[in-house]
Amino acid sequence: MARMKFLCDAERCIECNGCVTACKNENEVPWGVNRRRVVTINDGVVGAEKSISVACMHCSDAPCMAVCPVDCFYRTDDGVVLHDKDLCIGCGYCFYACPFGAPQFPQAGAFGLRGKMDKCTFCAGGPEPDRSEAEFRKYGRNRLAEGKLPACAEMCSTKALLGGDGDVIADIYRERVLRRGRGADLWGWSSAYGVRPGAQTPTPQPAPTTGKS
């Protein structure tokens, strides 16, 4: 059974913002709402500065679902966390609960009036008929219903951002780490999916010595 997850390889992200652009374009996300963004960690620390692409991680035990007072969230069979904008009251509780700052609120008018929450849908649309105009207007494209992966992951030029079934992308990442022999740390993976870093991504083993210096 597929459990859709995101994985961002900080060793590969070059901060090109291709994922952000792909998301904006694919879902026609309005100004002021950023479903995905690229952030810099260890900013200014020489040798330790990295970039990562962040959006809703579709957590295994989603805190937004736990705190929503109107219970507008649900989880699909693929493990994607979605929400119903017809139920959302724009209270902002989910924003405070989310460790990734994923929920976004459009500024709908004067005096700081907040609109309904908007977030990454893993390109899986929402509670409207699949691939319909209504679904696109409210939630964006439903690429999963087209047999495709999220636009951000498919557009990533360095394949730093992987999207798809957790087992498959963890295998891809594992192979990558073993080949390059470093950079096994995964940012956000354990917060979102409750797995210790290293439990699914093995620490690379040192290359066998041949006896020659």
Next chain:
Amino acid sequence: MRVVLLLVAVAALGLSACGEKEQVVVYKQGKYQGKPDNQSWSNDPLPAEYRGGTWTKGDRSSWEESIKKRQMTQNEYRRIGQ
């Protein structure tokens, strides 16, 4: 006695809002826990020119197989030379 009962009632009422719903997938009659949505594999695949996946409508395993193939294109160690 009445005061104690009143306090118990107030406490029960107050704590009732602190409940947490189980985050399980419940799909019944086209709804996920009351929200109308359908499953990805319940749609027809797109025409070939749109380069979507190919699966049998309503067959979850064929949809998963199709999406898995697509996921493997993210692995450049396997993709190159295919």
